[in-house]
Amino acid sequence: MSSMMSPGAGGAIARALICAVVVSFAFGVSSTRAESQTERQNAVKAGFIYNFAKFAVWPDSALAGKDKFTFCVGENKEFSRIFRLVTNRKKIGLLPVEVKDVMAGQPVEECQVLYVPDNEPEIVKSFMENQSGAPVLSVGDSKDFAANGGIIGFYVDSGRIRFEICLSKAANRGITISSELLSLAKIRQNC
Secondary structure: OEEOOOOOOOOHHHHHHHHHHHHHHHOOOOOOHHHHHHHHHHHHHHHHHHHHHHOEEEOHHHHOOOOOEEEEEEOOHHHHHHHHHHHOOOEEOOEEEEEEEEOOOOOOOOOOEEEEOOOOHHHHHHHHHOOOOOOOEEEEOOOOHHHOOOOEEEEEEOOEEEEEEEHHHHHHOOOEEOHHHHOOOEEEOOO
16 A cells, blocks of 8 residues: 555654644735635635645556646635645655646546535535546545545534544545544544
């Protein structure tokens, strides 16, 4: 299996996720408070998603012959823009990060990570169906994303962005999630 974690990664996940919050302040203030809050939330989520990839292990076949580590963003150009800023010149393991925009119905097997920011059930369903069993770490915002086909789902608790993980879905895709990341997540059973 191809590990994306560096030696001595113990405790690093908490520091990396804290850095995701700090990254959110690197963006200019928008003209309205709501836009500014959305940008900050997107920057925090982008930092989380990048760090999720650092603390996951894919099957060797998923990365064999790859010259980039591909994050795909489903139907959200604004999030893609922020994600590109957050991951600029970053790597996962030895692979430079690439961010691709994808549309519902488009195959996503070339993605190592797929972020589905949409809350529309039919769009989420379309992305989940187009993975065709490939080792894609799916992350989403919709209610019960991890219970409805995704692996990692964001939710808000007391004003803070949190995440839940469906271990069985990750295992079905051949992806192993590190214990460090699991210790910070809500583990979803029966998903």
